[in-house]
Amino acid sequence: KMDQNIKVILLDIEGTTTPITFVTQQLFPYAATNVEKFLHDTWDCSETKQVIQQLRRQALVDGEEFGGKVPIIKSVNGIVSKTDVLKSAVENVLWQMSLNRKTTALKELQGMVWKKGYESGGIIGIVYDDVKPALQRLRMLKKRIYIYSSGSVNAQKLLFTYTKFGDLLEYFDGHFDSNFGGKNDAASYRKIAEAINCKPEEILFLTDIEYEADAAISAGLHVHVVLRPGNKLIAEEKLKNYKTIVNLSKLFINSEHGTI
Ligand SMILES: [Mg+2]
Known part of the structure; x- marks a missing residue:
């Protein structure tokens, strides 16, 4: 039997x-809404620095291979402010998400934002x-x-x-x-x-x-x-x-x- x-x-x-809507109607909007605050709060953490590097490398590849590109500004000797770098990173992430892309860098960062969200009770x-x-x-x-x-x-x-x-x-x-x-x-x-x-x-x-x-x-x-x-x-x-x-x-x- x-x-x-x-x-x-x-x-x-x-x-x-x-529910099938959990990812599309809760997780993705949460990441889009909270990525800026997350980057701001964790900017000096080594994990965040790493993921910004990953996003920047991806943006360079995208510029060559993917048609449109949303580059991430590089701070040189402090001439570009943290705010501008952060803003360009957020723009890049939202651009990738609007195209429903699954790049490793994007998934990595989304995962970090979601982890924080779950831990803080922002996501159930x-x-x-x-x-x-x-x-x-x-x-x-x-x-x-x-x-x-x-x-x-x-x-x-x-x-x-x-x-x-x-x-x-x-x-x-x-x-x-x-x-x-x-x-x-x-x-x-x-x-x-x-x-x-x-x-x-x-x-x-x-x-x-x-x-x-x-x-x-x-x-x-x-x-x-x-x-x-x-x-x-x-x-x-x-x-x-x-x-x-x-x-x-x-x-x-x-x-x-x-x-x-
Ligand atoms: Mg299924």
């Missing part, structure tokens, strides 16, 4: 544990109400729980550390992000199975995205597609090929059609 074979639950975040990690009870229950059933999300492992950890339900990080046995492989690529799921030392068919993967579901299924994993409000709709024709759940409480055997 399936429930006894499942040893591991592998969870997607956006659209599965967390959003998870659906059914997530913590499901994690507790899976734990009681001795299932191992992993996260696989395109958000960086650091960002995943921040989200689950600072939720309104408290720190949920302790429930997870490990985290994977797209550095491990693309989520639409079957090989990534085989690699995860290998990394956590179990067979693909011992893993149940939960996701909202059909391409991820297909990749995981072709790697031999069990998959439930999670239908949360606001998730991208999957065509009726396609949807009938999947087992679907509307929230994580439906995983469990005492709910109708539950499997675990």
